Amino acid sequence: MILLINAAFLLTTHLVMTTALNIVDWRNQTTYWDARTGGIYALVLHHTVTPTAQGTLDVLNTRRLSIHYIADKNGTIYQTVDEANRAWHTGTGVWGNFVDMNDVSVGIEIVNSGDEPFPEVQEMAVAALSKAIVGRYGILPKNIVSHADFDPRNKEDVSGYF
Numbered sequence: 001m002i003l004l005i006n007a008a009f010l011l012t013t014h015l016v017m018t019t020a021l022n023i024v025d026w027r028n029q030t031t032y033w034d035a036r037t038g039g040i041y042a043l044v045l046h047h048t049v050t051p052t053a054q055g056t057l058d059v060l061n062t063r064r065l066s067i068h069y070i071a072d073k074n075g076t077i078y079q080t081v082d083e084a085n086r087a088w089h090t091g092t093g094v095w096g097n098f099v100d101m102n103d104v105s106v107g108i109e110i111v112n113s114g115d116e117p118f119p120e121v122q123e124m125a126v127a128a129l130s131k132a133i134v135g136r137y138g139i140l141p142k143n144i145v146s147h148a149d150f151d152p153r154n155k156e157d158v159s160g161y162f
């Protein structure tokens with residue numbers, strides 16, 4: 001069974017810890033993004049279903065989609081789109097006054113089947129990355145969301161294990 005839990009609350013509980021980030025540059029691995037025309041106001045968390053970071057990137061490329069960051073199980077973060085650019089990860093769904101979440105968000109794909117716990121080292125890496133992004137743009141807690149938060153009919157990520 002998959003439970004959906006408020007992502008902002010769970011992230012906040014992890015934010016007290018600080019973790020050194022290991023970010024690998026994969027920004028030459030995708031062309032499926034475009035220029036951002038407005039500001040950044042939201043952070044969107046997904047889980048991948050695909051079991052590896054490379055597999056996740058391959059699936060995104062096949063579907064002509066993209067994400068800013070892929071967080072691997074060992075805590076390594078792969079950056080595939082610059083935050084200044086608009087990644088293609090949210091599909092449909094609105095959140096508050098935001099009609100296109102791709103316009104206003106930074107996205108993180110967390111490597112996870114959706115039916116397994118998240119390793120501590122991975123949770124810590126995602127929390128540290130999230131804290132950095134939230135700090136850079138002054139993102140409000142209410143705008144730290146799971147994909148399922150704003151598209152509950154179509155999406156069930158991030159799973160309640162996070």
Ligand SMILES: [Zn+2]
Pocket residue numbers: 045046047147155157
């Ligand atoms: Zn998603």
